[in-house]
Amino acid sequence: MTDSSRAIDHLSCIIPAGGVGSRLWPLSRANAPKFLLDLTGSGQSLLRDTWDRLVPIVDAERIVVVTGNAHRASVIDQLPDVLEMNVVTESEPKDSSAAIGLAAALLELRDPEAIVGSFAADHVIRGPVLFERAVRQAVEAAALGYIVTIGIQPTEPSTGFGYIKMGKPFGEVASHDTYDVKKFVEKPGHSDAKKYVSSGKYLWNAGMFIAKASVLLEQMAQSQPQMVADLREIAAAWGTERSAEVRERLWPTLPKIAIDYTVAEPAAEAGRMLTVAGHFEWDDVGDFASVAKLLTRGRPSDLAVLGDRAQILSDKSSGIVVSDSDRLVALVGVEDIVVVDTPDVLLVTTKDHAQQVKSLVDRMKLAGGNHLL
Amino acid sequence: MTDSSRAIDHLSCIIPAGGVGSRLWPLSRANAPKFLLDLTGSGQSLLRDTWDRLVPIVDAERIVVVTGNAHRASVIDQLPDVLEMNVVTESEPKDSSAAIGLAAALLELRDPEAIVGSFAADHVIRGPVLFERAVRQAVEAAALGYIVTIGIQPTEPSTGFGYIKMGKPFGEVASHDTYDVKKFVEKPGHSDAKKYVSSGKYLWNAGMFIAKASVLLEQMAQSQPQMVADLREIAAAWGTERSAEVRERLWPTLPKIAIDYTVAEPAAEAGRMLTVAGHFEWDDVGDFASVAKLLTRGRPSDLAVLGDRAQILSDKSSGIVVSDSDRLVALVGVEDIVVVDTPDVLLVTTKDHAQQVKSLVDRMKLAGGNHLL
Numbered sequence: 119m120t121d122s123s124r125a126i127d128h129l130s131c132i133i134p135a136g137g138v139g140s141r142l143w144p145l146s147r148a149n150a151p152k153f154l155l156d157l158t159g160s161g162q163s164l165l166r167d168t169w170d171r172l173v174p175i176v177d178a179e180r181i182v183v184v185t186g187n188a189h190r191a192s193v194i195d196q197l198p199d200v201l202e203m204n205v206v207t208e209s210e211p212k213d214s215s216a217a218i219g220l221a222a223a224l225l226e227l228r229d230p231e232a233i234v235g236s237f238a239a240d241h242v243i244r245g246p247v248l249f250e251r252a253v254r255q256a257v258e259a260a261a262l263g264y265i266v267t268i269g270i271q272p273t274e275p276s277t278g279f280g281y282i283k284m285g286k287p288f289g290e291v292a293s294h295d296t297y298d299v300k301k302f303v304e305k306p307g308h309s310d311a312k313k314y315v316s317s318g319k320y321l322w323n324a325g326m327f328i329a330k331a332s333v334l335l336e337q338m339a340q341s342q343p344q345m346v347a348d349l350r351e352i353a354a355a356w357g358t359e360r361s362a363e364v365r366e367r368l369w370p371t372l373p374k375i376a377i378d379y380t381v382a383e384p385a386a387e388a389g390r391m392l393t394v395a396g397h398f399e400w401d402d403v404g405d406f407a408s409v410a411k412l413l414t415r416g417r418p419s420d421l422a423v424l425g426d427r428a429q430i431l432s433d434k435s436s437g438i439v440v441s442d443s444d445r446l447v448a449l450v451g452v453e454d455i456v457v458v459d460t461p462d463v464l465l466v467t468t469k470d471h472a473q474q475v476k477s478l479v480d481r482m483k484l485a486g487g488n489h490l491l
Numbered sequence: 492m493t494d495s496s497r498a499i500d501h502l503s504c505i506i507p508a509g510g511v512g513s514r515l516w517p518l519s520r521a522n523a524p525k526f527l528l529d530l531t532g533s534g535q536s537l538l539r540d541t542w543d544r545l546v547p548i549v550d551a552e553r554i555v556v557v558t559g560n561a562h563r564a565s566v567i568d569q570l571p572d573v574l575e576m577n578v579v580t581e582s583e584p585k586d587s588s589a590a591i592g593l594a595a596a597l598l599e600l601r602d603p604e605a606i607v608g609s610f611a612a613d614h615v616i617r618g619p620v621l622f623e624r625a626v627r628q629a630v631e632a633a634a635l636g637y638i639v640t641i642g643i644q645p646t647e648p649s650t651g652f653g654y655i656k657m658g659k660p661f662g663e664v665a666s667h668d669t670y671d672v673k674k675f676v677e678k679p680g681h682s683d684a685k686k687y688v689s690s691g692k693y694l695w696n697a698g699m700f701i702a703k704a705s706v707l708l709e710q711m712a713q714s715q716p717q718m719v720a721d722l723r724e725i726a727a728a729w730g731t732e733r734s735a736e737v738r739e740r741l742w743p744t745l746p747k748i749a750i751d752y753t754v755a756e757p758a759a760e761a762g763r764m765l766t767v768a769g770h771f772e773w774d775d776v777g778d779f780a781s782v783a784k785l786l787t788r789g790r791p792s793d794l795a796v797l798g799d800r801a802q803i804l805s806d807k808s809s810g811i812v813v814s815d816s817d818r819l820v821a822l823v824g825v826e827d828i829v830v831v832d833t834p835d836v837l838l839v840t841t842k843d844h845a846q847q848v849k850s851l852v853d854r855m856k857l858a859g860g861n862h863l864l
Contacts, residue, residue: 144819144821431851431854431855433847433850433851433854434844445834445835445836445837446517446835446836446837446863447836447837447839448517448836448837448838448839448840448851449838449839449840450838450839450840450841450844450847450848450851451840451841451843451844451847452828452839452840452841452844455825455839457837457839459837461818462818462819463818463819463820463821464818464819464820464821464830464832464837465821465822465823466820466821466822466823466825466828466830466839467821467822467823467824467825468823468824468825470824471807471823471824471825474806474823474824475823477806478804478806478821478823481804481806482804490819
């Protein structure tokens, strides 16, 4: 299966659509999680943007979305072409190992040679042609039995992302963009980030994984054998009369653990991990400062506006206004401000404090103000 | 008429109720001018607060309100005890000389010995007993033929108010608080303001004037003889069948000029001006920074909230939130912020920029966005 035209035919995509995105509250809510929001002004949700990026690469019936029970209807509503059997629901959230692992187990049953690519439902990517090129390169390497992550060529010393240290170029495929992964590095401080970027040896870790389903599950089983056995048991019963019983018995027992720890890092240590350097624009839009940056294309003196109907009157002000209403938002002398104007909550903060919105949400959870979360 | 019990019997009060208070937009509007707002959280308008301060000193039928045609109904609604004949309306705004001059001319016709006291409808005063004491002292001096202003003992080197330079104590009445006025000083810079306050020789100019109606009009006539003749003609026709004709003919021709220039400053130069030092708390609450100061009693690290129904969630924030709705206002890491949340306009600025709200309103007027003004 080294022929690339054949490898791509085995590709299925997994879109894990979970996580509220607390740092984007009060725009994001339990019933309006980040992946259902339009954060780019495109007029459609990030989930739909993700779908639209994948359908030129794989057929719609080869795209699986893993989401919470509560969001099943919204997902189907957002993605008219998705097969209902491909909307896999979690009865409770169990982090990315379980979500991606279950989808991989299901796809492995459909095709023992399945290659799976996992792409977050709530990231922003610009440059679909470059994205597709990176995916195709990753699929070629995955077909050889490697676990591949698409990293992002960094454009600045961001301290908000993890990094991938590249090793030597990988020579078995005809690509100049595939490298061994030396190691994964957690979000660095500013001076380390500067070193990483100027060295040219680091990529941003965008959390995109491409591997044969069997290889991914086998890697996961090395540290979590029971989990993988359970996931395969749930997958085997899926769609049968035993489905509910098996899932209700096993799913709640699964550990909550990110796929970085069950797959990516151990695979890198074992020398089974490759990375493809992606040259497209990427952002995980983790908070309102990121949304502002995205909308102003990085010009910090601009005022970004998200919301078609918003009327803005700005005097010596910069930052971002998010509004879904048509009322006038007047700003005077506020720099790097963040104003999020929703029907029942108004948030005012600054780009520097954008990350701290999560603590506020956590405080509200503790205080029981849940109808606004 | 040197006997104080007789002098106070001749007192009538004038409340000029004009001016939108643009610096308090979008709380203040053309149809909700500053004097109709509750800026103290007292539950009633500043106009009503003003009225309530005066009725212990003079009977209700001796209080005249001068306001625009558009606000006549609101004024009567706010002041159930006001005589309708005492609500004097201007067909168009003509600044304080015309407004106070007309009221003085009307009161002079009712009582040739009338003493008039003019008190703005939209200032905040705390300490009614000290206020009454100052008014009574001013009335005593006014009965002697002086024009008297009640100045405010400054508590800090404010650059937002004009100052009154006191001369020697005035000896003819039994008061330690009455002084000659040496001169009026425009709003100073910070270093001058500091000098003024530390010298102990300056008071804040609160724009309160007390004088015999005849003395006030005579002083005004020295620089504006035609204006005073016209005001007396309008007053003479008031309430007769000629009233509308005379007013429509003369009022539009009157000059727009503040009473400071027609009465206070020339009277001070002529040695006819006295000041009583008031020891009560006073503020003209000219902008949201002043409102914040008033509500937090000067503690700048506090977050002031104006609006009974507002729900606030504040993390490392200070300043002021004004809200008439019950939606949640969440603040994260915004210091000295000003948030004014109204149904059709949201304003976000800082205490330092509070004065600049007026320029924004001026810009909107030019742009024709008048339905929000």
